[in-house]
Amino acid sequence: MSTSNSNSITPAEVAALARLAGIQLSEAEQAALAPQIAGFSAAVGQLRVPLETEPAPIFVAGGKGASK
Amino acid sequence: MSLEELCQASVAEVAELYRKGEVSPVEMTRTVLDKIERQEPTLNAYTLITRERALAEARIAEVRLRRGEADSLLCGIPIALKDIFDVEGLPMTCASGVLKGRYISARTATVAKRLAATGAVMVGKNNLMEFAYGETHPDFGHTRNPWDLERSTAGSSTGSAATVAARQAFAAIGTDTGGSIRLPAAYCGLVGLKPSYGLVSRHGLAPLSWGLDNVGPLTRTARDAAIVLKAIAGYDPDDPTSLNQSVPDYLQAIEGSLKGLRVGLVAHELTPTMDPEVRDLVRQAVTVIQSLGAEVVEVSIPGLDQAVLAMMTILMAEASTYHREYLQERPEGYSQAVRERLKMGALVPAVHYLQAQRYRATFCEGVNRVLEQVDVLVMPTSPFPANRLADEDPGRDLTPLVRPTAPFNLSGHPALSVLCGFTGGGLPAGLEIVGRPYADATVLQVAHQFQQATEFHKRMPPNA
Numbered sequence: 001m002s003t004s005n006s007n008s009i010t011p012a013e014v015a016a017l018a019r020l021a022g023i024q025l026s027e028a029e030q031a032a033l034a035p036q037i038a039g040f041s042a043a044v045g046q047l048r049v050p051l052e053t054e055p056a057p058i059f060v061a062g063g064k065g066a067s068k
Numbered sequence: 069m070s071l072e073e074l075c076q077a078s079v080a081e082v083a084e085l086y087r088k089g090e091v092s093p094v095e096m097t098r099t100v101l102d103k104i105e106r107q108e109p110t111l112n113a114y115t116l117i118t119r120e121r122a123l124a125e126a127r128i129a130e131v132r133l134r135r136g137e138a139d140s141l142l143c144g145i146p147i148a149l150k151d152i153f154d155v156e157g158l159p160m161t162c163a164s165g166v167l168k169g170r171y172i173s174a175r176t177a178t179v180a181k182r183l184a185a186t187g188a189v190m191v192g193k194n195n196l197m198e199f200a201y202g203e204t205h206p207d208f209g210h211t212r213n214p215w216d217l218e219r220s221t222a223g224s225s226t227g228s229a230a231t232v233a234a235r236q237a238f239a240a241i242g243t244d245t246g247g248s249i250r251l252p253a254a255y256c257g258l259v260g261l262k263p264s265y266g267l268v269s270r271h272g273l274a275p276l277s278w279g280l281d282n283v284g285p286l287t288r289t290a291r292d293a294a295i296v297l298k299a300i301a302g303y304d305p306d307d308p309t310s311l312n313q314s315v316p317d318y319l320q321a322i323e324g325s326l327k328g329l330r331v332g333l334v335a336h337e338l339t340p341t342m343d344p345e346v347r348d349l350v351r352q353a354v355t356v357i358q359s360l361g362a363e364v365v366e367v368s369i370p371g372l373d374q375a376v377l378a379m380m381t382i383l384m385a386e387a388s389t390y391h392r393e394y395l396q397e398r399p400e401g402y403s404q405a406v407r408e409r410l411k412m413g414a415l416v417p418a419v420h421y422l423q424a425q426r427y428r429a430t431f432c433e434g435v436n437r438v439l440e441q442v443d444v445l446v447m448p449t450s451p452f453p454a455n456r457l458a459d460e461d462p463g464r465d466l467t468p469l470v471r472p473t474a475p476f477n478l479s480g481h482p483a484l485s486v487l488c489g490f491t492g493g494g495l496p497a498g499l500e501i502v503g504r505p506y507a508d509a510t511v512l513q514v515a516h517q518f519q520q521a522t523e524f525h526k527r528m529p530p531n532a
Binding site: 014017018021022023024025029032033036037040041043044046047048049050053054055056 | 374377378381392395396399408411412414415416417420422423424425426427428429430432
C-alpha cells in the first residue's frame with residue numbers, strides 16, 4: 001500500500017482497502033475513515049514487543065479439552 | 069416482611085426462606101414480574117419479559133423445593149439474562165435492528181441451560197448496547213440508571229445491571245469483552261464478575277470478540293455472585309475455549325479471612341484527572357481491606373496504556389469478522405455508530421491484529437509477574453461515576469472508559485467490581501479486584517469480606 005507519507009492514508013486508499021475487505025463505503029465514509037485509520041495504524045505501530053515474541057493463542061485458555 | 073420488601077434481600081436469604089417453606093417461589097416470581105412491568109417504562113431494562121414461562125418455571129421450582137429435591141440455592145430465584153444469549157424458542161435481538169423481529173433461537177446457551185438445571189427462574193431478557201459494542205440502538209433506547217434516571221448504566225450489560233440494582237431480578241447474567249459487566253456494576257452499585265477466560269462457557273452467546281468475551285454474574289453481593297458462578301462455571305465441550313478442570317467451592321472459599329493476603333494497589337491508576345471523590349472512596353476501601361488483615365503494597369502494571377490499544381485492535385478485527393455477512397446483507401439494521409465501527413474494524417490489517425496478539429503475550433507475562441508478588445490487584449473500576457446520558461455522543465472514543473477494565477480481558481485474569489461507596493451526589497463507585505488466573509475464588513473472597521465489613525450494598529437506589 002502506498003501512502004503520501006507514512007502518517008497519512010488517502011480516501012482512495014481506504015476505498016481500495018474496503019474493496020479488498022468486501023465493505024461498501026460512500027465517499028463521505030472514505031473521507032471520514034481515512035484519518036481514523038491513519039491514526040489507528042500509527043498507534044498500533046507503537047506496540048513494541050521483543051522480536052522473539054509469538055502471538056498469544058487466539059483462545060488463551062488452552063483449547064478444546066485442555067486441562068490446567 | 070412483604071414480598072415487595074423481600075425483593076431487597078439476597079439470593080442466599082430468599083433461598084433460606086424457600087427452604088423453610090415461608091415464601092413461595094411462585095408468589096416471589098409474580099411479585100418480581102409485577103415490579104419489572106411497573107418500572108419498565110422508566111428503566112427500559114428488558115427486551116423481553118417472559119411472564120408465563122417464568123411462572124411455569126417457578127411452579128416447577130416450588131415442587132422441587134417441597135420435595136427436598138433442590139440442590140442449588142438458585143432454585144426458584146428470579147434471574148435475568150442479557151439478550152445476547154440463545155434460549156430455544158425465544159427471540160434474540162442483541163438490541164439491534166439486524167436481528168429484531170427476524171431471529172428465534174433454535175438452541176439454548178450453556179449458561180442458560182445450567183441456570184435452568186438449578187431451578188432458577190428466568191424472568192426475561194435484558195436490554196444491552198447493540199451487539200455489546202458500546203452504542204445504543206435507537207430502536208431499543210437507553211437503559212436508565214436506578215440511582216439517577218438521567219445517568220448512564222455504562223455498558224454493554226445495561227439492563228442486566230439496572231434490573232439487579234432496582235431490586236427486580238436477584239441476579240443477572242452479562243457478558244464482558246472490555247468491561248461490560250464490571251463497568252455497569254460500578255455505575256449501578258453492584259458486584260460484577262468477569263471470570264477467568266475459559267471458566268464459563270460462551271456457547272450460545274452471540275460473540276463480540278471470541279478471544280475477549282466472558283460470561284459472568286451481576287449481583288448485589290459477592291456471596292450471590294459466588295452462588296451464580298458455582299452454577300454456571302465448568303467445562304463445556306461445546307465451547308472450544310472451555311477449561312477442563314474442577315470448579316472449586318466458591319461459597320466456602322469466600323469465608324476465608326484476608327489475614328496475610330497480599331494486595332497490590334495499582335497506584336498509577338489513581339490519577340490526578342480522575343474524579344476526586346471516587347479516588348477517595350477507592351483509597352478508603354483499600355484501608356478497610358487493610359484493616360481486615362491484608363497487607364497492602366503499591367504496585368504498577370507495565371504497559372497498561374498499550375494493553376487497551378491491543379485489546380481494541382483484537383476486538384475490532386474479530387467483531388468485524390463475525391459481522392461480515394450481516395454488514396453486507398443488512399447494513400441498515402445497525403445503528404450508525406456501530407455500523408461505522410464495524411466498517412473501520414474490517415479494515416484492520418492482519419499485521420496489526422497479529423502484533424496485538426504478540427503484545428497480548430507480553431502483557432499477560434507482565435501481569436503474571438506482578439501477581440507473583442501479590443495475591444490480588446486493586447484499582448478503581450472506573451475513574452468517574454455514572455455520566456449523564458445527555459453527554460454520551462454516539463461514536464465516542466471508549467478508550468478512557470475501558471482503560472481500567474479492558475486490560476484484563478486481554479490478559480484473561482479474573483476481575484470483579486464491588487461497590488465501594490457513594491459520591492456526595494449519591495452515585496456509586498466501584499473497586500476493581502483482579503486475581504491470578506483461575507483464582508476467581510480469591511477475588512470473590514476479597515469482595516465478600518469487604519462487604520461483611522461495610523454497609524454500602526444495603527443502600528437502595530431511589531428508583532428501586
